[in-house]
Amino acid sequence: MRKPCCDKQDMNKGAWSKQEDQKLIDYIKKHGEGCWRTLPQAAGLLRCGKSCRLRWINYLRPDLKRGNFAEDEEDLIIKLHALLGNRWSLIAGRLPGRTDNEVKNYWNSHLRRKLINMGIDPNNHRLSHKFPSLQNQTTSGSSESSGLKLPKDAKKKKKNNIKPTNKPKTGGSGGDINNYEQVSDAASGLEDESSSLPDLNLDLTINIPSTIPASSAYEDDQKPIHHHESKSPRPTQLASCSPTLLLFQ
DNA sequence: AACTCGACCAACCGCGATAAT
DNA sequence: GATTATCGCGGTTGGTCGAGT
Structure with a gap:
């Protein structure tokens, strides 16, 4: 039985704050993507790695277009x-x-x-x-x-x-x-x-x-x-x- | 102005695939 | 080869906002 990845009580959930975003951006700018499991702790985030990955990929990545679809x-x-x-x-x-x-x-x-x-x-x-x-x-x-x-x-x-x-x-x-x-x-x-x-x-x-x-x-x-x-x-x-x-x- | 409804979208969850041990 | 850990994907949910009544 796989244990849930985000079952820790002290993990943040829900919408990301600007501070959290900035921490994630700063960390990835410095160290690059990857190793999502250890990233949250290293970046000082109370999030599970999965959540960090999603936030980065879906919202924070610098190459995102984020507008209406042509x-x-x-x-x-x-x-x-x-x-x-x-x-x-x-x-x-x-x-x-x-x-x-x-x-x-x-x-x-x-x-x-x-x-x-x-x-x-x-x-x-x-x-x-x-x-x-x-x-x-x-x-x-x-x-x-x-x-x-x-x-x-x-x-x-x-x-x-x-x-x-x-x-x-x-x-x-x-x-x-x-x-x-x-x-x-x-x-x-x-x-x-x-x-x-x-x-x-x-x-x-x-x-x-x-x-x-x-x-x-x-x-x-x-x-x-x-x-x-x-x-x-x-x-x-x-x-x-x-x-x-x-x-x- | 207050309420309801519909639409949008960020985020979560569960699972399969793959890598590591 | 079996087990465990991690990643990535697709489905789903929940919050928010705008339009309509």
Whole structure:
């Protein structure tokens, strides 16, 4: 039985204070990343290593972009999700400056809904009659039965009188369903296959628009370091298997 | 102004994979 | 080869904020 990593009573939990952030930043600037187990004590933090690692990777890293997702990025996430499923770290690895957590959150809060609005099942990227439009988006069990998880906010609600709000924030942008259909069919096929193709090469490149500022959470002059590349255990090359992705435009 | 609801996102948790012993 | 420690990932939760009523 593995003992919980953060079971110590005197460990801090919850939101990080600025002082804690600074301690972590200072320590990593001096000693670099790694050895998360011993880092908290060495850095004078009452946090477990896991928590430190998460804080650094998801929030403090100097190369994080931390802004709205560009359309290119949205498209890429959707494409990659069609190919890879919920392998967020792999997807994030193709989006410089984005973290798996960020991509995952963005998918769950924006892109999933966007696809549903377009009548696309976000789980398999196929045109779905189950998601003809938002009008059927209620908290009834139908979405769950189709494998679509309800957003946790739906679970949060204690009252039953849930109003259909139908106000997609993403605007829907019309969307080219035909193209999605082509891709989703092909992509879902790929997805099916991808599980049996663990060595799928995903060396996909993206031209991030120059309008995206390379700003960071801490606007000092630290040089961006791309940790993502090392995150992917298997070097993969998307281009070699993804003619269908081009249809997505 | 107060309350409710929905959305967002940082952080936590549990587990599998991998490295070290 | 078995066991233990650590890392990394994906799913989930909880807090906060803004919009609507």
